[in-house]
Amino acid sequence: MDDRPLVYLTREIPREGLDRLEDSCEVVAWEESTAPPHDLLVDRLAELEADGLFCNVADTVDAAVFDASPNLRAVGTMSVGYDHIDLRGAAERDIAVGHTPGVLSETTADLAWALLMAGARRIVEADQQVHDGEWDTWGPMVLLGRDIHDATLGVVGLGGIGTAFAKRAAGFDMDVCYTHTGRNEAAEAELAEYGVDATYCDLPDLLDRADYVSLHVPLTDETAGLISEDELRRMDKEAILINSARGEVVDTEALDRALAEGWIRHAALDVTDPEPLPPGHSLCRHAPERITVTPHIGSASTETRGEMAVMTADNILAGLADEDPPYSALEHAGIR
Numbered sequence: 399m400d401d402r403p404l405v406y407l408t409r410e411i412p413r414e415g416l417d418r419l420e421d422s423c424e425v426v427a428w429e430e431s432t433a434p435p436h437d438l439l440v441d442r443l444a445e446l447e448a449d450g451l452f453c454n455v456a457d458t459v460d461a462a463v464f465d466a467s468p469n470l471r472a473v474g475t476m477s478v479g480y481d482h483i484d485l486r487g488a489a490e491r492d493i494a495v496g497h498t499p500g501v502l503s504e505t506t507a508d509l510a511w512a513l514l515m516a517g518a519r520r521i522v523e524a525d526q527q528v529h530d531g532e533w534d535t536w537g538p539m540v541l542l543g544r545d546i547h548d549a550t551l552g553v554v555g556l557g558g559i560g561t562a563f564a565k566r567a568a569g570f571d572m573d574v575c576y577t578h579t580g581r582n583e584a585a586e587a588e589l590a591e592y593g594v595d596a597t598y599c600d601l602p603d604l605l606d607r608a609d610y611v612s613l614h615v616p617l618t619d620e621t622a623g624l625i626s627e628d629e630l631r632r633m634d635k636e637a638i639l640i641n642s643a644r645g646e647v648v649d650t651e652a653l654d655r656a657l658a659e660g661w662i663r664h665a666a667l668d669v670t671d672p673e674p675l676p677p678g679h680s681l682c683r684h685a686p687e688r689i690t691v692t693p694h695i696g697s698a699s700t701e702t703r704g705e706m707a708v709m710t711a712d713n714i715l716a717g718l719a720d721e722d723p724p725y726s727a728l729e730h731a732g733i734r
């Protein structure tokens with residue numbers, strides 16, 4: 399019988415993370431490519447008497463999970479965000495929780511820019527027209543988009559990902575303004591080194607000014623529904639909203655109306671509420687000119703996902719050794 403700690407994986411993970419765990423743990427993984435339904439996750443953890451849990455943003459890790467797994471000592475989420483985990487519940491039961499900050503900032507910023515550019519220059523519908531055989535000739539009025547260069551970029555949340563995103567504005571001669579929990583002088587200085595002069599303002603001011611509004615805040619009680627009807631109506635009719643943060647930061651019902659009634663030009667979303675969008679959801683019924691949606695792939699590059707898997711494994715291994723994880727979510731959230 400294997401007396402090493404047992405770590406349960408809720409999904410297949412990159413090889414390098416698996417190798418790290420398998421050096422000292424027994425590893426059991428959910429067999430399917432989609433998320434385990436919550437009740438099955440709870441049952442599986444109970445049946446296996448798991449010591450560690452390797453999870454991700456699509457898994458809800460709550461009191462039911464903890465109560466079913468009395469041996470659980472370490473949870474590692476392969477994500478920077480930890481809004482899907484009951485951190486207080488974990489702390490009360492002395493369960494370590496790790497996450498993956500920093501490593502994915504540049505990759506997620508790349509994706510946010512890809513969304514911005516896809517929305518501005520109508521890349522997805524243009525590609526679709528060619529694939530559908532609808533491209534017959536060059537046309538002076540065909541697929542007109544918006545300029546990106548010389549426009550004003552509004553960055554909502556100038557943390558690691560927001561800063562990496564703003565840095566990329568340097569090549570486009572943009573005016574950059576941002577909101578944050580307060581002025582972020584360290585980030586401003588970092589951006590200045592790239593030639594980006596980012597000015598701090600409040601959200602209404604940013605919404606008044608920006609041609610592109612990109613969201614980079616964590617999901618908290620304060621940021622849930624941050625972009626709702628008033629904010630969407632305040633944006634310019636030609637403005638584009640980019641969300642690579644969390645779907646719940648935007649009020650879906652208000653966004654639906656904004657797109658239907660033309661309060662804004664386009665929404666380019668990597669995250670949605672609900673997530674995933676059920677087939678036929680109203681957001682998917684808008685014309686591609688109005689909306690671009692990708693399936694929460696902000697950090698999805700081979701390199702970054704490999705590094706995230708190793709960080710997550712290391713966080714779990716530390717928790718199993720009764721040490722603080724190198725990247726503790728409890729510490730990050732100010733809980734411990």
Ligand SMILES: O=CC(=O)O
Pocket residue numbers: 455476477478479480502643696697
């Ligand atoms: O959304 C993804 C993450 O939090 O890493």
